[in-house]
Amino acid sequence: MMDKITVPKPRRFRRNFVIxxxxxLILGSAWFAGFNIFEVMGNLYKGSRLLGRMFLPPDFSYxxxxxxxxxxxxxxxxxxxxxxxxxxxxxxxxxxxxxxxxKWLHVxxxxxxxxxxxxxxxxxxxxxxxxxxxxxFSGVMALAIFTFGLISKLTFESIEAIDYGQVEALMSLGANxxxxxxxxxxxxxxxxxxxxxxxxxxxxxxxxxxxxxVGAGGIGQTLEYNLAWRNFDKVGMIIIFSFAIVLVIxxxxxxxxKRLV
Amino acid sequence: MIKFLxxxxxxxxxxxxxxxxxLEINEGEFVAIIGLxxxxxxxxxxxxxxxxxxxxxxxxxxxESVTKAKGKDLINIRRQIGMIFQGFNIVKRMSVLSNVLSxxxxxxxxxxxxxxxxxxxxxxxxxxxxQRVDILEKVHNRASDLSGGQQQRVAIARALAQEPxxxxxxxxxxxxxxxxxxxxxxxxxKINEEDGITTVANLHHVDLAWNYSTRIVGVREGKVVYxxxxxxxxxxxxxxxxxMVYGRPITHDEILGDE
Ligand SMILES: Nc1ncnc2c1ncn2[C@@H]1O[C@H](COP(=O)(O)OP(=O)(O)OP(=O)(O)O)[C@@H](O)[C@H]1O
Ligand SMILES: [Mg+2]
Numbered sequence: 001m002m003d004k005i006t007v008p009k010p011r012r013f014r015r016n017f018v019i020x021x022x023x024x025l026i027l028g029s030a031w032f033a034g035f036n037i038f039e040v041m042g043n044l045y046k047g048s049r050l051l052g053r054m055f056l057p058p059d060f061s062y063x064x065x066x067x068x069x070x071x072x073x074x075x076x077x078x079x080x081x082x083x084x085x086x087x088x089x090x091x092x093x094x095x096x097x098x099x100x101x102x103k104w105l106h107v108x109x110x111x112x113x114x115x116x117x118x119x120x121x122x123x124x125x126x127x128x129x130x131x132x133x134x135x136x137f138s139g140v141m142a143l144a145i146f147t148f149g150l151i152s153k154l155t156f157e158s159i160e161a162i163d164y165g166q167v168e169a170l171m172s173l174g175a176n177x178x179x180x181x182x183x184x185x186x187x188x189x190x191x192x193x194x195x196x197x198x199x200x201x202x203x204x205x206x207x208x209x210x211x212x213x214v215g216a217g218g219i220g221q222t223l224e225y226n227l228a229w230r231n232f233d234k235v236g237m238i239i240i241f242s243f244a245i246v247l248v249i250x251x252x253x254x255x256x257x258k259r260l261v
Numbered sequence: 262m263i264k265f266l267x268x269x270x271x272x273x274x275x276x277x278x279x280x281x282x283x284l285e286i287n288e289g290e291f292v293a294i295i296g297l298x299x300x301x302x303x304x305x306x307x308x309x310x311x312x313x314x315x316x317x318x319x320x321x322x323x324x325e326s327v328t329k330a331k332g333k334d335l336i337n338i339r340r341q342i343g344m345i346f347q348g349f350n351i352v353k354r355m356s357v358l359s360n361v362l363s364x365x366x367x368x369x370x371x372x373x374x375x376x377x378x379x380x381x382x383x384x385x386x387x388x389x390x391x392q393r394v395d396i397l398e399k400v401h402n403r404a405s406d407l408s409g410g411q412q413q414r415v416a417i418a419r420a421l422a423q424e425p426x427x428x429x430x431x432x433x434x435x436x437x438x439x440x441x442x443x444x445x446x447x448x449x450x451k452i453n454e455e456d457g458i459t460t461v462a463n464l465h466h467v468d469l470a471w472n473y474s475t476r477i478v479g480v481r482e483g484k485v486v487y488x489x490x491x492x493x494x495x496x497x498x499x500x501x502x503x504x505m506v507y508g509r510p511i512t513h514d515e516i517l518g519d520e
Contacts, residue, residue, distance in 0.1 A: 169350035174340030174367030183363045187354040
């Protein structure tokens with residue numbers, strides 16, 4: 001005869017506490033932000049009229065005129081991603097705590113990376129427009145810095161998660177730091193790093209599309225101009241066009257990323 | 262060839278892994294190190310190529326102090342010592358050839374190895390090493406595509422490419438099935454006998470120690486408690502002696518069986 005096994009009931013207290021807290025935070029912030037469901041309903045009519053002017057129909061004849069600013073946006077995203085990603089790789093190596101073990105280097109480095117990563121690209125762009133003037137260069141700078149922060153952080157976390165056995169094996173056969181990097185660390189993180197870079201490009205395309213708002217070049221600048229002149233059918237066309245481009249780039253890049261890792 | 266002089270190792274967390282070890286290992290020996298989990302076997306092995314620092318005493322390799330070696334001197338010592346691991350630790354995302362060639366990095370200027378430039382004779386060394394462990398046909402495969410036993414053979418080939426004097430093996434077969442285990446042990450034995458490469462292996466299975474070694478060293482709670490030449494031992498006496506090393510009779514899983 002076997003004894004019946006009894007285990008204590010799972011404790012739900014923690015889970016319930018988390019759910020309540022999250023609900024409270026969401027409702028609280030909605031109230032705080034003055035979110036009001038009736039006001040939303042009231043504005044629905046106004047909004048639908050505007051949508052009608054934008055998309056019924058959009059101004060298709062405008063397409064040839066927005067190709068060039070769209071290309072500029074893509075270029076901004078490309079260059080910004082490229083520059084940011086290139087600087088990010090060596091920085092990530094220095095910031096990872098398993099390659100260089102001195103704290104005085106990677107603690108401040110991480111702080112800087114976190115700051116760069118958390119400042120929205122828009123804010124950086126306004127800053128650079130103030131410093132370098134209007135135009136795509138300011139946008140590219142903003143994107144490069146943001147990308148640098150993003151990719152450095154993701155990459156150094158990947159470096160810290162590598163299989164350290166491979167590093168030890170290389171050390172044991174007499175490899176110096178550079179060789180350990182080349183033969184044990186890089187092969188392990190290169191696919192991830194490439195994937196992060198492509199992801200950075202995805203994010204940057206979207207960011208680049210709105211950077212024009214602060215005068216940092218690209219399609220955003222055209223958008224802002226047309227909004228100011230209330231050319232809503234042109235605005236609609238720009239939105240559709242940007243949406244299509246972003247969608248295509250997202251699809252292609254996530255397909256590539258899936259194959260990488 | 263290896264000499265431990267009053268060596269101790271206390272880890273930063275306070276664990277005294279080795280206590281005043283004195284041990285000498287001679288050229289050509291195949292030393293099996295046995296002992297319970299946590300006895301200090303890996304620690305002992307890793308002190309020989311300074312993967313970890315000792316906290317007392319001194320380790321010598323070929324008369325040179327490993328303990329005091331730094332920079333170029335340490336690299337010069339390490340490149341003469343091959344090491345294989347329980348987890349194989351080959352670089353899975355590289356080809357078999359690149360893995361074996363990486364065993365040569367300590368012989369060349371860094372700028373060349375970073376660019377992946379190795380002289381033709383190094384490639385010959387790599388091919389011969391792979392042939393030695395009968396896996397030359399996988400030379401262009403990705404390492405991750407190989408089975409465990411094959412990966413361990415690549416690891417042995419990488420160590421052979423160093424043209425080492427000494428081979429360290431930390432539980433080289435603990436992740437392998439019994440048949441592959443015998444294969445890998447056979448290769449280690451062959452290399453020891455034919456190339457005269459001194460071998461020190463941590464082994465979990467006492468019958469592997471019995472079948473392959475020329476000397477058996479038992480470690481218990483950070484001390485060497487057993488040290489016998491294999492040829493002086495009788496099997497029944499050896500198995501009875503093991504209680505000294507393990508503090509209890511041998512359990513079933515410490516014996517591999519007779520396949
Ligand atoms: N990096 C470390 N930091 C702290 N303590 C450690 C470390 N490595 C090993 N130890 C401790 O030192 C002791 C000896 O460990 P060691 O790995 O040398 O044993 P072992 O004989 O190889 O055991 P196993 O058969 O499990 O591999 C153990 O108590 C272990 O917990
Ligand atoms: Mg061990």
